[in-house]
Amino acid sequence: MSSNVNAIRKLAEREYKWGFVSEIESESVPKGLNEEMVRLISAKKHEPEFMLEWRLKAYRHWASLERASAEPKWANIRYGPIDYQNMVYYSAPKQKPALESLELLDPEILATYQKLGIPLDEQKRLAGVAVDAVFDSVSVVTTFKEKLREAGVIFCSFSEAVQQHPELVRKYLGSVVPYTDNFFAALNAAVFSDGSFVYVPRDVHCPMELSTYFRINAAETGQFERTLIVADASAYVSYLEGCTAPIRDQNQLHAAVVELVALDDAQIKYSTVQNWYPGDREGKGGIYNFVTKRGKCEGVNSKISWTQVETGSAITWKYPSCILRGDNSVGEFYSVALTNNYQQADTGTKMIHIGKNTKSTIVTKGISAGHGQNTYRGQVKIMKGAVGARNYTQCDSLLIGDKCGAHTFPYIEVRNSSAKMEHEASTSKIGEDQMFYLRQRGIKGEDAISMIVNGFCKRVFRELPMEFAVEAQKLLSVSLEGSVG
């Protein structure tokens, strides 16, 4: 067993390669949160009155929850109290965002994205992928805007959308995740500084993959971004987000909100490769990733598909969900969550079946290594009117070593007897048998683990857009790789 143990130990000692800090002059506001701060953020963004009002309502709601100590406590995660007054709520590079032209962008920022493997300059861009780059609190550049505009697709930073398309923002903002939804959603609504906005008009098949790359750089700063994607009737869009942050001893809060709206026959495919700094080997530092993501299949035959690969963050708390309102609408959730060292993840989904013949699929793969704790929490709710609803759920857990844990909490609520529900679950350990078999064929211990884990996640990787499937696979292998060169 000893050499298997070695491979496992190396795996636990993986290095975080995205942990550098960029020297960029930034403009921050003082620490702390109050109504004045909310007004200040809104003023900095030159927001219309309706935005400020909405933020203030959200802030007051959040403050009442905070006074009542109503931060959610039900998740299977452990962390010390967060001091919301000891945090910076807005930090932006001093230089103005160069939303239209790269020449105006701070070369240091350009270099940062280059180093992260996200080239923003024209020649080196990922073919067929438009990128919105969010740096701390603001979007710094969006690529391929012109090409998208020709197709009628709006892809821009949230701030820009508020200026250019206030009617769309007003109509859909908070329509899926109201600020009253939960503690972190309220906080986000009050202070969110930027994010991405997508609108795909009727009958348009978005000609390229859209993606947002989130980078936290500033210290002691929370990142609160908000993404809103609307696919009008018969539209299609595939969107991907990626994220990284520097190595820091202190925990940093990332409380994002994502809202998706799919109208009749529309389809949204939303993929996440989450690689925030996970903390060190002793569990010091790392991002608290407390995120609310929800999609509404508003129209008939609409479809929303979430795929997530969660390898980073000290703590992950997120449940990308689907409200299946339109008849025949389809919701999907495919997830890989890896917890290593002292990482904790409590993640899963909610599928709310309202319309007739609605269908949902949940496939999750949890991998725990080191002292990692991995929880699947999922809810499937079949409402009275959801005649002929169907759900298929499959939750598999893989344990590497014997100090980690896997937990599963499925909640099922069925109010219509015609519903068909299927649930499968498994927990397995990387077996000595499997390891020996692979190593007997000449595959080194660490590579054997990575191969077994990749095989375990195959069903989910298949759902990622081609351009990112390979990346995700590599990321997983790197996350499993030891620190020896």
Add this chain to the structure above:
Amino acid sequence: MKSPLLEIRNLHVSVDRHQILKGIDLQVNAGEVHSIMGPNGSGKSTLAQVLSRRDAYEVNSGEALLNGEDLLAMKPEEAAWAGVFLAFQYPVEVPGISNAYFLRTAVNAMRKARGLEEMSAMEFLPMFREKLRLLEMDDKLMNRSVNEGFSGGEKKRNEILQMAVLEPKLAILDETDSGLDIDALRVVAKGINAMRGPERAIVVVTHYQRLLDYIVPDFVHVLVDGRIVRSGGPELARELEETGYGSMEASTSAA
């Protein structure tokens, strides 16, 4: 004289404090085929797995040299790189990894360890196809996950396919014949025979003469209760078929 490919001297092995191998001596030269026979639980698989360096076993004393090098100091992958191949009595499933991908990864891991260039898919495929034909295997099995949902016979055939692709120096086949139907046995034997050559030694662990009708061994050894109690030529296997192991055990106690 060059040293034997495999030389085992006075090997004692235990598992969880149970003594399983109680002093094995065995010499195998390149170009030879040896057969190891013996009753259930006598230690045949233990010997095979110790030689391929499964680390659940404790070597209490004795040694095993591969080309004069200390085999027992190697990790499983190092033994594999040095040319040891084990066809498993119970092949293991690897969900989500296709057979073809698995084999190419294995081939390249070996090549890399030996300082050779990795094989591209273009170079790998023709060689792979040829071996598939040799073992009369369906291409479709290659896109399926390693051993997952394979029938017993398909798993065994897959082991021999892997051997054919990896071209080991010392192949240890642990009951590859059990679970094979008559036609499959013939095909697998053909595959094994195709691998016979002056550079390679094959150790066949089996309970049945049936296999040895196809693969005629140079030597037969009888393993009883952790010891080799008799060695001989192919005729020894036929003798066993008639008399069973009872008389062998008697002969040890007499010795």
